[in-house]
Structures are given as structure tokens and as C-alpha cells.
Amino acid sequence: SQTIHQWPATLVQPVGSPLSLECTVEGTSNPNLYWYRQAAGRGLQLLFYSVGIGQISSEVPQNLSASRPQDRQFILSSKKLLLSDSGFYLCAWSVPLLVGTSLWGTDTQYFGPGTRLTVL
Amino acid sequence: AQKVTQAQTEISVVEKEDVTLDCVYETRDTTYYLFWYKQPPSGELVFLIRRNSFDEQNEISGRYSWNFQKSTSSFNFTITASQVVDSAVYFCALINWTDKLIFGTGTRLQVFP
Numbered sequence: 001s002q003t004i005h006q007w008p009a010t011l012v013q014p015v016g017s018p019l020s021l022e023c024t025v026e027g028t029s030n031p032n033l034y035w036y037r038q039a040a041g042r043g044l045q046l047l048f049y050s051v052g053i054g055q056i057s058s059e060v061p062q063n064l065s066a067s068r069p070q071d072r073q074f075i076l077s078s079k080k081l082l083l084s085d086s087g088f089y090l091c092a093w094s095v096p097l098l099v100g101t102s103l104w105g106t107d108t109q110y111f112g113p114g115t116r117l118t119v120l
Numbered sequence: 121a122q123k124v125t126q127a128q129t130e131i132s133v134v135e136k137e138d139v140t141l142d143c144v145y146e147t148r149d150t151t152y153y154l155f156w157y158k159q160p161p162s163g164e165l166v167f168l169i170r171r172n173s174f175d176e177q178n179e180i181s182g183r184y185s186w187n188f189q190k191s192t193s194s195f196n197f198t199i200t201a202s203q204v205v206d207s208a209v210y211f212c213a214l215i216n217w218t219d220k221l222i223f224g225t226g227t228r229l230q231v232f233p
Contacts, residue, residue, distance in 0.1 A: 034221075043225045044165075044211070059220075088163055108155065109221055111165035 002027035006091050006112040013119055019064075019078040021115050023091030026072065031093040033074040034109060035066055038088040050074060051096075086119045122147045124214050126224035133202050134232050141197040141227045143212030149173075152216040154188065154195045159209040159226070171195065202231045 003026045013019060025031055035047040046059045048066035056066050063082060067075045074091060092109040123146040133139045145154065156168040169179060171188050179186045183200045199206055212224045 044223045046220060090163075090165060092165075108167055108170050110167060111157075114163045116163070 002093070002110065004091060004093055004110060004112040006089075006115050008115060009113065010116045011118070013081050013117065015083055015119055016080045019076070019081050019085070019117070021076040021089055021091075021117075023074040023076075023112055024072055025093045028072070028093065028095065030071060031095055033068060033072075034092040034094075035074065035076050036090045036092065036111075038090065040087065044090065048076070081119045083119050086117055089115045089117060122149075122152075122214055122216060122220075122222045124212050124222050124224035126210075126212055126227050128227045129225075130228040130230070132230045132232065135203060136201050137231075138198060138200050139202050139229065139231075141199075141210050141212075141229065143195045143197065143224060145193050145195065145212070145214045147214060147216055149216040152214060155213040155215070155221070156186065156195075156197050157211045157213065159211065161208070165211070168197075199229075202229075204231050204233055207231045 005024050007022055030052065032049060032051050034049045036044045037047055038044050047064060048056055048058055050056050050068045053068055053071055056068060063080060064076060064078050076089060078085065091112040094109040095107050125144045126142065128142055131139055150173060152173045154171045158166045158168055169186055171186065176188050176190055178188065185198045187196045195212060197210065207230050209226045209228045211226045214222045
């Protein structure tokens with residue numbers, strides 16, 4: 001069965017410090033990977049997604065970046081954190097969905113346990 | 121443009137009551153998928169159900185049931201005989217060929233003993 005891990009679970013960082021959040025998936029190959037952010041009391045915002053190693057699409061321009069150095073590893077980074085970066089960060093994975101012979105979209109997205117980031 | 125609306129921000133019920141969470145969606149595509157996720161206090165999003173646009177059959181899973189009606193663009197979720205463990209934020213979501221999962225703003229359900 002597939003599992004998804006995120007660490008750290010919680011993080012408190014000062015403004016201006018760097019950030020590195022890690023997400024790994026087990027039990028599947030070539031998954032699509034996603035980073036979401038959920039601000040306090042709000043919905044989920046897609047930040048980045050990746051369909052393969054080294055392939056990153058950014059949804060929201062900001063001071064965050066993402067990398068996918070290995071097939072099942074997805075990293076969210078920042079060189080200098082802002083107060084507004086505080087939130088709950090969720091990683092998710094899915095498999096591509098074929099409709100007939102066409103790659104249509106993706107199957108269900110499954111989420112990790114999340115990282116709660118507080119920037120002070 | 122795709123959009124998911126969950127008009128109920130918060131619902132409070134007493135245990136054993138039935139409760140329905142509303143979800144209305146907008147899309148121009150004929151092929152799409154709808155989802156419900158549960159977010160308990162721990163924060164992790166738990167997948168509950170996926171329904172494709174060509175399958176309007178209602179689904180029941182234990183105390184949970186879903187009513188999909190394309191005519192009204194709704195995908196409502198009913199919990200029968202609610203329990204305290206059902207307390208969570210519930211999200212409805214939509215995905216189409218663009219591969220972007222569009223979430224509603226969520227409904228916070230509080231079930232009191």
C-alpha cells in the first residue's frame with residue numbers, strides 16, 4: 001500500500017530564516033506530487049505540482065520554491081521566510097488517470113499529515 | 121472557470137442527528153470528478169469519496185451517503201446518526217482535465233454529545 005510522509009510535523013522559524021520541508025511517498029512509482037498551503041481558518045491553496053523528476057509547475061508566485069530531486073521526493077523551500085508564510089503545508093500524491101488512450105488528468109489526491117509552520 | 125461553493129461555514133448538531141453538508145460546483149467541462157475530504161483536528165486530509173461526472177448514482181457507505189445531481193450541479197454529503205468523531209472540517213473538491221483540484225472553503229461540523 002502507498003504511504004506519504006512529511007517532516008517536520010511542526011516548525012517555528014524566525015522571519016528571514018530559510019525553510020526546507022520534505023515529502024516522500026512510498027509504494028508507488030512516478031506519482032504526481034503537490035504542495036498545498038492552508039492558512040489559519042481558510043481553504044487550501046495549491047502552491048506547486050510536479051509530474052516527474054525536475055518538473056515543477058508553480059501556481060502562485062511567491063518566495064517559495066519546490067524541487068523534486070527523486071521520483072518520490074518533493075521538497076518545499078524558501079531562502080527567507082516571511083510572516084505571511086505561516087500556515088499548514090500539505091503534500092499530496094496521485095497517479096495519472098488514463099481515459100481511453102489519453103492522459104486526461106489525475107486520480108484521487110492523497111494527502112500527507114502536514115507540517116504546521118509558524119513564522120515569528 | 122471552475123468553482124466549488126460550500127455555503128455552510130459551520131454546522132452544529134447533537135449526536136445522533138442527521139446532517140447534510142451542501143456542495144455546489146461550477147464547470148463547463150463534461151468530464152470531471154468530484155470529491156469529499158475530511159479534515160479532523162489533527163489536520164490531515166482524509167479522502168472520503170470520488171465521483172465522476174458520468175455516474176449520478178447515489179452512494180452509501182455506512183453512515184455516510186452522497187447525493188450527486190448534475191441538474192443542480194450539487195454533490196451533497198449526508199451523515200446519518202452523527203457521532204462526536206464526525207467533528208471535523210469537510211471539503212468538497214472538483215477536478216477536470218486541467219489537473220487542478222479546486223477546493224471549496226470547507227464546512228466545519230461540530231457534533232456535541
